[in-house]
Amino acid sequence: MSAPQARNTYSLDSFWMPFTANRQFKAAPRMLVSSAGMYYRTDDDRQILDSTAGLWCVNAGHGRREIADAVGQQLATLDYAPSFQMGHPLAFQFAEQLSINAPGGTDAGLDRVFFAGSGSEAVDTALKIAIAYQRAIGQGTRTRLIGRERGYHGVGFGGLSVGGIVNNRRVFPLLPGADHIRHTHDPDRNRYVKGQPEHGVELADDLERLVALHGAETIAALIVEPIAGSTGVLVPPKGYLQRLREICDRHGILLIFDEVITGFGRLGKPFAVDYFGVVPDLVTTAKGLTNGSIPMGAVFAKRKIHDAVVQGQPGQIEFFHGYTYSGHPAACAAGLATLSIYQKEELFTAAAAVEDYWQEAMHSLRGLPHVVDVRNIGLIAGIELASIPDAPGTRGYDVFVDCFNRGLLIRVTGDIVAFSPPLMIERSHIDDMVSILADALKRVF
Numbered sequence: 001m002s003a004p005q006a007r008n009t010y011s012l013d014s015f016w017m018p019f020t021a022n023r024q025f026k027a028a029p030r031m032l033v034s035s036a037g038m039y040y041r042t043d044d045d046r047q048i049l050d051s052t053a054g055l056w057c058v059n060a061g062h063g064r065r066e067i068a069d070a071v072g073q074q075l076a077t078l079d080y081a082p083s084f085q086m087g088h089p090l091a092f093q094f095a096e097q098l099s100i101n102a103p104g105g106t107d108a109g110l111d112r113v114f115f116a117g118s119g120s121e122a123v124d125t126a127l128k129i130a131i132a133y134q135r136a137i138g139q140g141t142r143t144r145l146i147g148r149e150r151g152y153h154g155v156g157f158g159g160l161s162v163g164g165i166v167n168n169r170r171v172f173p174l175l176p177g178a179d180h181i182r183h184t185h186d187p188d189r190n191r192y193v194k195g196q197p198e199h200g201v202e203l204a205d206d207l208e209r210l211v212a213l214h215g216a217e218t219i220a221a222l223i224v225e226p227i228a229g230s231t232g233v234l235v236p237p238k239g240y241l242q243r244l245r246e247i248c249d250r251h252g253i254l255l256i257f258d259e260v261i262t263g264f265g266r267l268g269k270p271f272a273v274d275y276f277g278v279v280p281d282l283v284t285t286a287k288g289l290t291n292g293s294i295p296m297g298a299v300f301a302k303r304k305i306h307d308a309v310v311q312g313q314p315g316q317i318e319f320f321h322g323y324t325y326s327g328h329p330a331a332c333a334a335g336l337a338t339l340s341i342y343q344k345e346e347l348f349t350a351a352a353a354v355e356d357y358w359q360e361a362m363h364s365l366r367g368l369p370h371v372v373d374v375r376n377i378g379l380i381a382g383i384e385l386a387s388i389p390d391a392p393g394t395r396g397y398d399v400f401v402d403c404f405n406r407g408l409l410i411r412v413t414g415d416i417v418a419f420s421p422p423l424m425i426e427r428s429h430i431d432d433m434v435s436i437l438a439d440a441l442k443r444v445f
Contacts, residue, residue, distance in 0.1 A: 057292030091327030119286035120154025200237030202423025264288030267378030268352030329337030
């Protein structure tokens with residue numbers, strides 16, 4: 001790692017930080033200045049074990065020279081090129097490689113790729129593609145979008161509207177007509193489950209309620225995370241996603257999987273599509289797409305959807321949507337280098353090799369102070385803590401700070417600790433994560 005930067009040589013005032021208690025942070029900042037492998041380093045020269053892969057994105061570990069070199073070379077060759085009525089080779093090369101490695105394999109047909117700049121942009125893109133498709137096939141009344149309670153789909157107005165986390169929604173106006181099916185969290189029947197819960201497949205039938213309420217002819221698409229991450233690692237019950245697919249097929253509703261966190265090896269398979277054996281119509285991705293090195297998102301679309309929309313008179317723009325940075329040259333270079341690492345080091349399946357050890361390590365936290373549930377699947381875990389009465393989230397934050405002070409970066413959402421480490425993790429790293437978190441749970445009140 002490079003030498004840490006000097007402390008207190010810059011002001012903290014100007015940067016309005018996202019999803020952060022700004023005043024609290026700036027009173028006692030936690031600054032990361034370099035990274036390599038499984039670790040960050042702070043401005044006071046402490047090593048921090050990364051149990052979150054940054055924000056679910058650095059799947060291949062930090063400081064990958066292959067990615068840095070590819071980006072540097074691309075910036076020196078072609079720093080930017082527009083994708084509106086123009087093209088550059090890397091965008092087509094990266095889309096082709098992604099289509100070869102698309103969710104569900106070649107039989108799934110998810111081989112058309114639309115590039116965006118983030119997961120939020122990918123979600124809004126997928127929602128617009130769904131509506132455009134329904135219109136293209138003569139179903140123009142289908143404009144309603146359905147999400148799920150406790151779902152997170154980014155911060156665009158489309159993603160907010162189908163998202164189901166209250167604090168993300170309460171301040172901002174939402175798209176009219178959006179609605180939500182019930183979430184799948186059922187602690188009374190599924191507490192301390194290892195892997196997929198046995199109970200809850202019938203919760204998928206809540207989609208039928210919305211069909212009866214609104215009429216199938218008004219519904220364009222349903223979007224769900226195969227595993228809800230930001231709301232605290234909610235694992236789908238056995239058969240649940242399959243039943244959603246069946247209901248969508250029955251009523252002509254497109255099914256969108258938001259794989260921004262599960263894509264690119266998080267479950268020991270390339271995508272959740274592969275893990276669960278359920279093929280949606282559209283898949284959103286980001287984060288692991290470039291190993292977090294350059295902002296980028298992508299939507300995988302079934303060929304039949306692409307072909308229905310991309311028609312009309314020659315010279316006519318078929319889909320009025322896109323971003324200045326769709327298919328950015330440097331992002332494509334980063335993505336190609338990242339995909340090469342995943343393949344060369346077999347990281348798409350690496351999580352499967354440690355999944356059993358990971359599962360037992362996470363569930364060893366059961367019985368420690370404040371722990372009320374443990375959930376896991378693939379290389380993901382959620383440790384739910386009892387909330388302090390009238391102060392939800394306080395205990396989770398205190399655990400977060402205690403762990404950081406002792407060399408471990410965790411992610412907390414309210415009073416739930418979420419683990420999602422880089423895929424090249426070793427057993428010793430897992431042991432350190434569990435040990436530091438266990439000590440913190442014993443210290444905080």
